[in-house]
Amino acid sequence: MKPAPFAYHRAATLPEALAMLSEGDETAPVAGGQSLLVLLALRITGFDRLVDVTRLQELRACRETDDTVFLGAAVTHAEIEDGQVPDPSQGLMPRVAAGIGYRAIRNRGTLGGSLALSDPAADWPPCLMALDATLVIAGQTAERRVPVRDFHLGPYTTALEPGELILGAEIPRLPEGARWGCAKHARKSGAFADSIAIAACPAPDRARVVLGASESHPRQLAETSALLSRQPTADESALRTAAAADIAEADPDADAWRRRCHLATVLKAIREARR
Amino acid sequence: MTEISVTLNGVETTVAIEDRTSLADMLRERLDQTGTRLGCEHGGCGACAVLLDGMPVRSCIVLAAMADGARVETLEGLLEDPIIAALSKTFHELHALQCGFCTSGMLVTARDILRRHSAPTRDTIRKELSGQICRCTGYVGIVNAIEAAGRDLASNEADKGTETAAP
Numbered sequence: 001m002k003p004a005p006f007a008y009h010r011a012a013t014l015p016e017a018l019a020m021l022s023e024g025d026e027t028a029p030v031a032g033g034q035s036l037l038v039l040l041a042l043r044i045t046g047f048d049r050l051v052d053v054t055r056l057q058e059l060r061a062c063r064e065t066d067d068t069v070f071l072g073a074a075v076t077h078a079e080i081e082d083g084q085v086p087d088p089s090q091g092l093m094p095r096v097a098a099g100i101g102y103r104a105i106r107n108r109g110t111l112g113g114s115l116a117l118s119d120p121a122a123d124w125p126p127c128l129m130a131l132d133a134t135l136v137i138a139g140q141t142a143e144r145r146v147p148v149r150d151f152h153l154g155p156y157t158t159a160l161e162p163g164e165l166i167l168g169a170e171i172p173r174l175p176e177g178a179r180w181g182c183a184k185h186a187r188k189s190g191a192f193a194d195s196i197a198i199a200a201c202p203a204p205d206r207a208r209v210v211l212g213a214s215e216s217h218p219r220q221l222a223e224t225s226a227l228l229s230r231q232p233t234a235d236e237s238a239l240r241t242a243a244a245a246d247i248a249e250a251d252p253d254a255d256a257w258r259r260r261c262h263l264a265t266v267l268k269a270i271r272e273a274r275r
Numbered sequence: 276m277t278e279i280s281v282t283l284n285g286v287e288t289t290v291a292i293e294d295r296t297s298l299a300d301m302l303r304e305r306l307d308q309t310g311t312r313l314g315c316e317h318g319g320c321g322a323c324a325v326l327l328d329g330m331p332v333r334s335c336i337v338l339a340a341m342a343d344g345a346r347v348e349t350l351e352g353l354l355e356d357p358i359i360a361a362l363s364k365t366f367h368e369l370h371a372l373q374c375g376f377c378t379s380g381m382l383v384t385a386r387d388i389l390r391r392h393s394a395p396t397r398d399t400i401r402k403e404l405s406g407q408i409c410r411c412t413g414y415v416g417i418v419n420a421i422e423a424a425g426r427d428l429a430s431n432e433a434d435k436g437t438e439t440a441a442p
């Protein structure tokens with residue numbers, strides 16, 4: 001379980017990091033290393049050089065406006081869990097953070113690393129999609145903004161171009177009194193999800209229900225979200241029908257067991273959001 | 276080779292390592308801190324838990340170079356710690372180990388649980404411990420020992436009034 005040799009460099013400034021990353025695809029950013037160092041140890045992937053981005057002030061920054069909170073990419077899961085950074089989500093993000101892996105993983109793993117990896121079973125992608133967040137991404141020459149709903153393209157596949165870094169996520173605030181629910185099904189607490197569902201309702205007539213841990217990337221469940229927005233008190237059998245149709249579309253290759261996991265998490269998340 | 280410095284169990288330590296060296300391998304192979312165990316070497320079992328700047332991490336998936344300039348504590352450096360002392364006593368009394376392979380990681384993690392939750396419930400302990408694998412005990416003794424140590428520390432605390440036990 002030893003990775004092949006590589007060079008490690010702790011970047012001091014953002015331009016320095018971006019310059020090193022632009023030198024070719026044998027250089028990769030490393031944040032918490034809680035996925036990348038595992039993949040390197042298993043020799044599933046290999047790089048000649050790792051550039052540590054966790055000390056860059058741009059990626060550590062958090063900014064608040066009346067409507068949004070910006071969380072830097074290098075903010076850790078544990079910092080979100082413990083409320084050491086502002087929470088735009090009325091408690092949803094700390095709750096999701098607390099369910100990621102184990103505390104030792106959360107002390108190192110970062111928001112940006114999780115989004116960039118785009119593991120189908122990861123917790124942040126569906127959560128930030130339900131919150132309608134937008135990622136701020138820096139390349140060597142320009143910065144761009146990509147909504148999370150357009151960022152995840154497939155398993156381990158994102159809209160990031162070679163050499164780009166996620167600076168952070170701009171997350172619209174859920175207003176006070178807004179409802180949310182989340183449900184994760186896994187073999188044991190802290191394991192990657194078999195299914196994960198997040199329901200966020202910024203207003204009584206606006207619901208976003210997102211399913212994660214499909215074979216691919218998280219998706220907003222269109223019919224379920226529309227039904228819940230139109231009819232916040234819709235009865236569970238109607239929701240069940242809508243969710244089953246959405247699930248068939250979001251995870252077409254799921255077997256019967258996985259479909260039942262999905263249906264269970266979606267209904268549980270909605271129940272919590274309506275309590 | 277890259278030279279790095281860490282404060283290991285309170286002692287300023289400089290060591291030359293390959294960049295790919297994990298913190299665990301540096302501790303065990305270069306600095307003779309073999310209390311830190313390696314089970315899976317890819318983040319899955321928790322045997323290699325150490326404290327990095329006071330927080331538990333899995334030393335098999337932290338590079339030694341990432342720890343440059345940081346404080347590292349292994350179980351060897353925590354023997355005088357009051358929470359570890361309470362845990363050692365209850366682990367011994369309540370059969371929380373058999374072969375002992377998982378025990379350093381269990382103690383480092385249990386200490387963190389007791390620092391973040393005072394007198395935690397069994398449910399909290401089980402959830403917080405879910406990343407630590409033990410192939411011998413069946414966990415019941417470990418959960419009992421952490422629960423008992425939590426109770427002991429909380430009652431010492433109550434006896435002492437407002438003083439805090441955790442350093």
Ligand SMILES: Cc1cc2nc3c(=O)[nH]c(=O)nc-3n(C[C@H](O)[C@H](O)[C@H](O)COP(=O)(O)OP(=O)(O)OC[C@H]3O[C@@H](n4cnc5c(N)ncnc54)[C@H](O)[C@@H]3O)c2cc1C
Nearest residue numbers: 031032033034035036101109110112113116122123166318
């Ligand atoms: C035992 C275990 C259990 C886990 N359980 C869960 C779980 O239940 N749920 C879950 O969601 N995750 C889980 N994880 C993964 C964990 O959350 C990781 O922290 C996360 O996936 C990656 O974050 P990182 O900061 O460690 O990134 P790294 O491992 O450092 O990097 C991951 C990838 O992102 C790239 N990258 C990092 N930062 C940036 C950036 N700013 N811009 C562009 N690219 C970047 C890297 O090049 C790499 O490709 C688990 C991990 C372990 C070891």
Ligand code: FES
Nearest residue numbers: 314315316321335
């Ligand atoms: S040896 Fe580090 S987690 Fe298993």
Ligand code: FES
Nearest residue numbers: 373377409410411
């Ligand atoms: S006591 Fe043997 S692995 Fe836990």
